Amino acid sequence: MPWLRALTIPADASDAFGTFLHDLDARLSDPATDRDVLVRDLLAQLVHARSFEALLADAPLAALNLDPRNVTLEAEYYAATDPERFARVKPLLWLWKNFDLTPAGGSATFGIDLRRVLARHVFRRVGRNFKCWQNVEFSVGYNMEVGDDVVVHRNVLLDDIGGIVLHDGASISDFVNVYSHTHSVLDMPDVTLRPTVIGRGARVTYHATVLAGSVISDDAMIATGALVRGPVEPHGIAMGVPARVTRVKDREAFASYVVDSRRDPPPAASKPNPDFPHPTPAQTRLPQPEGLELPRPERLQAERSGS
Numbered sequence: 350m351p352w353l354r355a356l357t358i359p360a361d362a363s364d365a366f367g368t369f370l371h372d373l374d375a376r377l378s379d380p381a382t383d384r385d386v387l388v389r390d391l392l393a394q395l396v397h398a399r400s401f402e403a404l405l406a407d408a409p410l411a412a413l414n415l416d417p418r419n420v421t422l423e424a425e426y427y428a429a430t431d432p433e434r435f436a437r438v439k440p441l442l443w444l445w446k447n448f449d450l451t452p453a454g455g456s457a458t459f460g461i462d463l464r465r466v467l468a469r470h471v472f473r474r475v476g477r478n479f480k481c482w483q484n485v486e487f488s489v490g491y492n493m494e495v496g497d498d499v500v501v502h503r504n505v506l507l508d509d510i511g512g513i514v515l516h517d518g519a520s521i522s523d524f525v526n527v528y529s530h531t532h533s534v535l536d537m538p539d540v541t542l543r544p545t546v547i548g549r550g551a552r553v554t555y556h557a558t559v560l561a562g563s564v565i566s567d568d569a570m571i572a573t574g575a576l577v578r579g580p581v582e583p584h585g586i587a588m589g590v591p592a593r594v595t596r597v598k599d600r601e602a603f604a605s606y607v608v609d610s611r612r613d614p615p616p617a618a619s620k621p622n623p624d625f626p627h628p629t630p631a632q633t634r635l636p637q638p639e640g641l642e643l644p645r646p647e648r649l650q651a652e653r654s655g656s
């Protein structure tokens with residue numbers, strides 16, 4: 350028996366939603382469309398049920414905050430973000446986020462279809478039947494690659510600044526975090542970008558965290574609450590903090606694999622901050638600056654206790 354039921358809504362609503370989404374897709378496909386104005390006007394209608402101009406006259410603060418040009422998002426502050434590419438997708442990320450925060454954002458019928466249209470114009474690639482529930486956050490959006498039949502559940506963070514690939518049939522559960530960047534322990538501005546790859550039919554389950562550069566192979570499963578920081582073999586079930594494959598699914602090996610961490614090299618890293626280029630092997634450890642004595646834990650302890 351199929352796990353999911355097929356549901357329908359009344360034809361008048363279904364037709365109105367379908368017409369709206371078709372029109373939105375056409376307008377986003379037209380390079381002449383001013384996406385900032387489009388989004389500002391749509392949000393005024395969707396959230397406040399009136400024109401942007403009427404809202405601006407009655408409630409200027411509410412109106413001004415709907416316009417993407419009056420808003421800055423976290424990713425815009427980062428040197429790794431490509432300003433031109435981000436400017437193209439920013440209005441759509443703003444529409445996505447604002448819509449999700451309305452009660453209608455919780456409606457699967459309209460919400461999932463709207464996100465499918467937006468993903469087509471934000472992601473680097475999106476396949477068939479992308480199913481994305483509400484309150485999913487991206488860093489830049491334009492570094493997402495999504496295959497066919499991928500599902501992303503509620504309240505997920507997809508930090509795609511270094512690239513995230515979700516292969517066909519991958520599933521990301523509620524409250525999962527997937528990263529593609531990391532910071533040096535010694536120098537916070539020393540950032541490394543590394544794509545994170547989630548294989549065909551792989552499942553990352555509730556509240557798991559996947560760190561930058563992890564490769565989760567086809568049909569692998571990440572247990573609830575796990576912290577993944579490297580490769581996970583095909584069919585493996587990885588558990589714990591840090592996650593280790595403790596069990597392997599009892600099924601026939603696939604004839605071929607799209608993502609296989611036993612075969613694939615780890616994703617290449619890049620360094621977006623020119624002040625911190627790739628270290629040569631001789632530079633893998635930072636020298637201690639001359640004359641600077643770093644406090645030792647026992648010294649701090651002694652200072653705190655006053656001895």
Ligand SMILES: CC(C)(COP(=O)(O)OP(=O)(O)OC[C@H]1O[C@@H](n2cnc3c(N)ncnc32)[C@H](O)[C@@H]1OP(=O)(O)O)[C@@H](O)C(=O)NCCC(=O)NCCS
Binds near residue numbers: 520522523553571574
């Ligand atoms: C991985 C998972 C499937 C294991 O479930 P299970 O097969 O019923 O496993 P059990 O409860 O029999 O536990 C087996 C062992 O794994 C350990 N274990 C189970 N889940 C664990 C977890 N999330 N983290 C760490 N260890 C875990 C158990 O402690 C037990 O260890 P032991 O043998 O030393 O006693 C389950 O923890 C899980 O993550 N489910 C996710 C549900 C899901 O699919 N969500 C997505 C919906 S979209």
